[in-house]
Amino acid sequence: MPRIVGVDVPNNKQIFYSLLYIHGIGKHYSKKVLEKVGIEPTRRADQLTDEELTKLSQLITDKYEIEGQLRRKVVQDINRLKEIGCYRGFRHKRGLPCRGQQTQCNSRTRKGKKKTVAGKKSVKALR
Structure with a gap:
């Protein structure tokens, strides 16, 4: 399971839907993030390279309030x-x-x- 921003996202789902497991990211933000990073939304989460995962997590932490920060x-x-x-x-x-x-x-x-x-x-x- 890839770990993005401290959350284990499911392997077998498309990355567009896997990002929805992160608290604070819905369908709209998931689509926006994938466009900015340049990842196809239909790719599976386990098919992403380490470089793509780091780009993805970096963009998410820089631009959006998520998980514990959002809950607080x-x-x-x-x-x-x-x-x-x-x-x-x-x-x-x-x-x-x-x-x-x-x-x-x-x-x-x-x-x-x-x-x-x-x-x-x-x-x-x-x-």
Whole structure:
């Protein structure tokens, strides 16, 4: 498995799709990087020479925020929103969706598993 920027990318896939395994590189950036380095997107990752791999990793580290650096930046941005007390920060604190989605019947991903609340007891049951 070739190692690009500290990430093992799969051998058997085309390099265009192998680069997607790096956090912070999507299809658009993958295409751009391969054009700049001059590598055909259809070539397999194990067919690349050491020289091509070093060019690729050098370009990626110079131009883009990836992996740990990107993850840290995202966490810092969210913490900044929480500190200044804006609406999005408040929603992050509460674990609710931040982008205007409905919450009455959806958003199980953000809210977690259902927490059933016991209903009121009827008057007949109390007697």
